[in-house]
Amino acid sequence: MSIGKINFGAGPAALPPEVLHDVSKAVWRYKNTGYSILELPHRGAEFLEIIEESKSLVRGLCGIGSDYEVLWMHGGGRMQFSMIPMNFLSGKETAGYIDSGHWAAEAIDYARYYGDIKILGSSKETKYDRLPAWPAAIPADTKYLHFTTNNTIYGTQYHNIPDISIPLIGDMSSDIFSCKRDYSRYAMFYAAAQKNIGTPGVALVVIHKSLLDGITNKLPPMLDYKAQVKENSILNTANVSGIYVSLLMLRWIKAKGIATIEAENDQKAAMLYEAIDNSKVFVPHVKEVAHRSKMNVCFIAKNEALEKDFLKLCEQNDIIGLQGHRAVGGFRVSLYNAITAESVTRLVELMKEFETKV
Ligand code: PMP
Numbered sequence: 001m002s003i004g005k006i007n008f009g010a011g012p013a014a015l016p017p018e019v020l021h022d023v024s025k026a027v028w029r030y031k032n033t034g035y036s037i038l039e040l041p042h043r044g045a046e047f048l049e050i051i052e053e054s055k056s057l058v059r060g061l062c063g064i065g066s067d068y069e070v071l072w073m074h075g076g077g078r079m080q081f082s083m084i085p086m087n088f089l090s091g092k093e094t095a096g097y098i099d100s101g102h103w104a105a106e107a108i109d110y111a112r113y114y115g116d117i118k119i120l121g122s123s124k125e126t127k128y129d130r131l132p133a134w135p136a137a138i139p140a141d142t143k144y145l146h147f148t149t150n151n152t153i154y155g156t157q158y159h160n161i162p163d164i165s166i167p168l169i170g171d172m173s174s175d176i177f178s179c180k181r182d183y184s185r186y187a188m189f190y191a192a193a194q195k196n197i198g199t200p201g202v203a204l205v206v207i208h209k210s211l212l213d214g215i216t217n218k219l220p221p222m223l224d225y226k227a228q229v230k231e232n233s234i235l236n237t238a239n240v241s242g243i244y245v246s247l248l249m250l251r252w253i254k255a256k257g258i259a260t261i262e263a264e265n266d267q268k269a270a271m272l273y274e275a276i277d278n279s280k281v282f283v284p285h286v287k288e289v290a291h292r293s294k295m296n297v298c299f300i301a302k303n304e305a306l307e308k309d310f311l312k313l314c315e316q317n318d319i320i321g322l323q324g325h326r327a328v329g330g331f332r333v334s335l336y337n338a339i340t341a342e343s344v345t346r347l348v349e350l351m352k353e354f355e356t357k358v
Contacts, residue, residue, distance in 0.1 A: 011194040013196075014339055024242065030046065072233040076203050078110070080190045084107075085110065103153070130286065152334075169190075173190070173203075178261065195246075197249045203346040205225075249332065264337075271341070275352065286328070300324070301330050306330070309358075314350060
């Protein structure tokens with residue numbers, strides 16, 4: 001199967017060709033229904049099967065049991081930035097946030113509408129080129145600690161985190177299912193789907209029942225985790241096709257296995273960082289090796305003219321989506337699970353070819 005252009009975009013990101021193939025078949029006819037997945041009723045038996053299979057796959061992949069609720073939500077990552085403080089904070093209650101990048105900071109801005117938000121670590125001063133130190137002491141009255149496991153725009157990632165005594169909430173939008181991880185350490189984790197697990201607009205949300213039991217706020221049902229759990233993510237017209245794409249992604253991840261995926265991701269990232277570190281033209285944004293992301297590799301070239309030239313060369317070679325976010329400039333190469341080692345090899349070869357010409 002031809003893969004077409006190599007898309008290193010940060011999201012909406014590349015999906016595996018096998019998944020795209022299965023989606024396209026379902027867009028024409030979903031199983032033996034005689035109609036399209038785009039027409040599938042959200043209250044029918046077929047969609048319920050999709051929901052139940054996806055929940056069971058999430059639990060299996062995360063190694064968690066029925067003490068966690070699994071939800072598919074509308075509104076992507078930012079809706080979770082809003083719902084977390086709305087649901088878990090009342091009155092002047094305090095939550096702790098780690099400010100490790102653009103999305104972490106946006107989660108903080110959203111939370112400030114609802115509670116007393118304490119920033120328990122920040123790397124803003126150094127343009128988020130490293131991870132902030134993990135908070136040494138967290139006040140006991142902190143309702144939860146929120147952090148971003150992988151910082152999509154600046155290219156840093158937490159590879160290890162110490163134990164903490166308060167509920168931990170992780171935004172895993174850009175690295176969920178990319179490596180082995182002890183998900184049971186989290187009271188809640190969530191991921192906007194459009195990178196490793198599907199298409200935009202959908203978010204996977206997993207919450208421990210003890211955290212749900214503590215919710216006392218009165219909220220409109222769509223914004224209330226307890227109401228969403230009660231309705232099994234089908235409170236209103238669900239994003240049937242988006243959730244179906246996520247189911248196909250989960251099946252693909254399970255078939256491949258997280259251990260294989262992690263080994264491939266390690267290999268891809270090592271190849272690319274090695275090329276950058278040995279380059280006379282390219283400069284990494286994150287110098288601290290232990291803080292580097294294996295999902296989003298950010299680097300610049302020695303000057304803007306070189307950056308333009310390299311982007312042009314990439315486009316001429318059907319390699320797209322690697323322009324850096326405007327906050328960092330340069331390049332950002334996203335190495336999500338669907339990106340193959342061959343694609344990274346192709347990019348690295350092009351980087352080397354470029355260097356010989358400048
Ligand atoms: N969190 C992280 C880590 C992200 O990378 C993004 C988007 N790239 C978001 C949250 C926001 O997701 P959305 O655009 O779906 O609101």
